[in-house]
Amino acid sequence: MLKMQLPTLGCYFCVFAKLTKGSAMCANLSFNTRITIPAASAAAEMMVPLDPSAKPTSQRRIAEGDNVVVYERHDAMRAVAVRAGGVLQNRFGVFRHDDWLGRPFGCKVYSTGGGGGGGRGGGKAGAGFVHLLAPTPELWTLVLSHRTQILYIADISLVVSYLELVPGCVVFESGTGSGSLTTSLARAVAPHGRVCTFDFHEQRATSAREDFERNGLSSLITVAVRDIQSEGFPEEQRGAADAVFLDLPQPWLAIPSAGITLKQDGVLCSFSPCIEQVQRACEAMRSCFTDIRTFEILLRTYEVREGALKGAADDEECNAGPLPHREENYCLLRKLQMVYIILLLSWLGLAAPLKGTPAT
Amino acid sequence: MLKMQLPTLGCYFCVFAKLTKGSAMCANLSFNTRITIPAASAAAEMMVPLDPSAKPTSQRRIAEGDNVVVYERHDAMRAVAVRAGGVLQNRFGVFRHDDWLGRPFGCKVYSTGGGGGGGRGGGKAGAGFVHLLAPTPELWTLVLSHRTQILYIADISLVVSYLELVPGCVVFESGTGSGSLTTSLARAVAPHGRVCTFDFHEQRATSAREDFERNGLSSLITVAVRDIQSEGFPEEQRGAADAVFLDLPQPWLAIPSAGITLKQDGVLCSFSPCIEQVQRACEAMRSCFTDIRTFEILLRTYEVREGALKGAADDEECNAGPLPHREENYCLLRKLQMVYIILLLSWLGLAAPLKGTPAT
């Protein structure tokens, strides 16, 4: 039942580095570090399918216990667990979960009447609708509960690529935060890999664990409470990780431990908003990492609207005589007016809510 | 006879700050600090007109002694001083200056034959042409001799705006470098203002002085040899400047002196490529400046080409039956093919030379 929130700070730096001198003793604790996968609870929609039957297809129907993402519009979505007798109320009206059962993901469902009240733009009776979508890590990022600043899709996708994650990898993360990245890490290493994520904040770890459980990711993700900056990663995980991701205020404190935890040739990423953090992290990496590279990634989003530009001649009262030159301009003008206006929305992809309401 | 060079380092940071506690004693040495303006040499085209008669208009003709910018194409221009009997040879052929006299700026002139030889794309005989343009600070930036890294139009325009330069202002600059910014500063403070520019490198100062002379800017610009980092601005200029611009490797060394040289409420700008320079400059400014703001400006340039996209159906041998759906697509497709392709050229506006040769 969570709504998207806007980010308050947009720019982060990603520092990537490869381990050169790793924990040689443990270099063979490799790809095959699997854990036994508990059978996923049958009813729950799994965000990352662990077997072919779990993926959403056009023939898979919404069932009780499934998580669905209720899409009102581009910037208004929420995650809902479907249960018998359940009710969703929003500004478009009241939606009964029972009406959703048996329908395919991606379908459009209508409210049963009784407007949402508060929303001034919403429909009043019966006419409101929403779409029910199968959850993905990308959608989850837009609906999750913000317990901390979160990573968005541009950062996430770059991190997954540069960490060179493939199915079967073991990846360590600290801190867990709101679990935005964790979910994408899990997808990248599934079905046989593992994400070990650490947060010093106990309540935050518990909430993240609940979220992962709810999304059917518990078999892929281990959440632990631990202050990585002061304690480092657990000693017994020496050389266990293909990749380590740090999102910590003082990443340089955790970098030596990350070096011990990584396999040889493993990749480390440190994610920071401030340049001084980047400078100190790079400094700390230089002793036993190579290929240290720092990136900044932004995402600019465009919206397309059909719109007419005012013609230069629109301000005139009388119509000009059809001289050839002007004729041509009119013709071009008309063509232009049919073409869409590409509107630069924002640099983050999430700001700038759209005007108008889609429903009713 | 200089050709444009490509920048090697694209990103700079501009730190702007306003003086709070200035040299109170000198606060009335104000706007009216004019210097006597020597009569400009009659023959020379002045880049910044100091009286209404000097500006290039459609009736002003190219005369001996004028500087013209010879435009071959977007990325191939050079500055030429017109002289009787003079000859310009490029890959498009040989151009006689005598043919240019009496023509308006902006005209197209043809080569007299005898191809330029080296240029493989150039015309061979008689058919080559160039355009003769009146020099402006913007064109000068593209044709000047690079003795140092130079500022480009995006940085220059932002600096002039944030320095809040208006006609009559006195502005100090160090170092002079290649004089790219200096020329624009002169335009901004003309006709009655003054630019005092300093460079520690004697030959560089001399070359810059020659350039300014050639462009008819000597009455606006004073070039002095001085190491501002170690010596500071001249004591006698205390409180004389409305604005100070620093492009120095260690700007923090010159900032106290800039504070003394500025009028109260005057604006300082420090221009640096590295973040550490910005950090130290800001630190040095905090004691007696306010409104310290740091910017990065980039310029993305687009090229427009008429081009057709391959239709999805172009790969097919047989033409599909005219079903309504497909019909619509064909129609849209055809429209698209007529519309121009907007091609992202570069972030700097100067890289990425265009393909093809415009002449012959």
Add this chain to the structure above:
Amino acid sequence: MISNHYVHTFQNRDGASGDTIVEALIANSSTFGKKTVFSQEKYKLKKQKKYAPKVLLRRPSTRSICETYFKKSPARTGFMRVDALSLLLSMANVGPYSDVLVVDMVGGLVVGAVAERLGGTGYVCSTYLGSAPSSIDIIRMYNLSSDMTSRIVQAPLGDLCSLQNSFNASSVLKDSIQAEGPEPNTVPVENTEPSIPQPVDTTVLDEKAQSSEVQPTNIDISEPTMDEQINQDDNSSLDCKGNDVSSIASKSLRAGKAPSPEKMKYWNEHGFSSLIVAAPGHEVESFVADLLPLLSYSAPFAIYHQYLQPLAACMHSLQVSKTAIGLQISEPWLREYQVLPSRTHPHMQMNAFGGYILSGIRIHNGDACNGIQ
């Protein structure tokens, strides 16, 4: 009464401190003396919050005016950011003795900026289509002397084109607009209806900006409003040097007059030095086709638009017509940084809308270069 209007005049002096203003406000408040000490303190704090130290008044400049509109009411100025405006001025080679032709549909932001750069020399000729000029009342936010203001003239495009007895017989404007009165009315800037047409509540924005962080360069762009707590119409205690009320009033009289017939004739023969078009929301291609012949050869031009596509169409048509060279569309990208010990990072707030600029240089497109006019 010391209305916001008079507080505006402080902006014309260098560095009038906020405290001075607050003291002046207190001295002129008819009710301040009657308040309790607590109320007095509250009043003072309220005024201090409004005028000092969060608002540090400065001589207004193109930079600060553009930044303020972009922050508070960006739709009014076509989302033109300060870097875009700065580029327009550079690309159009605006300098002393320039005769700059301007199409300003951004409230006067461009006209004012050009007038500031001209410094009382040359002319900025603001042109428009149809019978009524667009509002350019933002020019009264600028620190323009009456001399500088007198350099702002307004003329309908039809007049400029019809006078032009050129070889270029392309414009239909001659036929369509010549019938109208050739003398447009002087814009009564001071009396114009406040025209902030977009739904942005500037007051709310203003307060939000002030409460969230210190905004030393804020300029209050809201229209003069009555202050309930200050009723005395007495500003004798305020030492208004420099540009005073009368000089502001004079702007309304001098700005936007029709150019003299001599000037029109001169421009017809010599051409304008450069052109700036800022008509967001408008199709610019045919506009520019009419405007370009009014420039002298070798004159640079710069066309701003919020969208890329109309500029691409315009650029393509100029490429085909061979009337201009050096054509390029630029998109400025500006980012502010927070530079603080251990907390240096880029901001992202101001980047969403920067707009695009098509720039180029008018050339003589005929081959018979010698024989013109």
Add this chain to the structure above:
Amino acid sequence: MISNHYVHTFQNRDGASGDTIVEALIANSSTFGKKTVFSQEKYKLKKQKKYAPKVLLRRPSTRSICETYFKKSPARTGFMRVDALSLLLSMANVGPYSDVLVVDMVGGLVVGAVAERLGGTGYVCSTYLGSAPSSIDIIRMYNLSSDMTSRIVQAPLGDLCSLQNSFNASSVLKDSIQAEGPEPNTVPVENTEPSIPQPVDTTVLDEKAQSSEVQPTNIDISEPTMDEQINQDDNSSLDCKGNDVSSIASKSLRAGKAPSPEKMKYWNEHGFSSLIVAAPGHEVESFVADLLPLLSYSAPFAIYHQYLQPLAACMHSLQVSKTAIGLQISEPWLREYQVLPSRTHPHMQMNAFGGYILSGIRIHNGDACNGIQ
């Protein structure tokens, strides 16, 4: 002979050091022993420059392959930068057991990246218009096991559409392409003509890159060439563990087969999990109209293009048809920084061409949600 081809195989092992390779090259050089000491040293330096320490061989990954092509021969991969490719994979929710429909006109870069993410589960179905599939021979640069390679299938769009007995009768492909042979040939990847069609001289670029700075992540993408100085065809001294030559050869046999009829039937009934289109230089609007009905409801899709305009047209037509929601065009912007003591600054090299991505989610656009199929 130890050709570059065999050196490539080292990339399949983790961290084979450049020194090892140089030693192997020396050991296998027929002429090395005959050289003078000076020549020997020169030879060693030359080889060292080529293989160590400037080229540090790594297990190839999507990241390094994409970066290398972008640097050396960007036109071949449609100027697709690593951040754009990464976004495509995320936006199309590529994960285990996905059945990803792909249109890859970027040489196989996308097909290989999807196969790497699938890790031997699911399928990547590479589809194409007309009779001949586009080349996907870049997939042999990837570190794909034969299991992973077998998950790459190729099918003409006509076959996929004609099998679909859906309510959506929009596609003309049924009529036009059904006549063609339904079984496309397996792509003989290893034997395909080297297809680097653009005028970029990769060798020159390669050398320039190497001489200007250390490029530890370079991958040599040039085709196998004869090395004049090494003539022995003997690689016995090189301990090729992991994916060896035979496993590479096997890729050519397994990649790009036609999907089984059972798979085709399954996809027809269940739909593909997601769609990625990378067809730069092509108009995508009608393409996507044919592809979208092949997806399952709620399936995400991501369409890459070098230009904004074709995506805008496509997005607009999807908005009108109401077949997709969450539509957005994204432009990634990536910048690398140099972080060194007192010399930290951003680089600008890699930003010019990033491309654009249209993403969205297919929905059921009918109101009768219950009664489908």
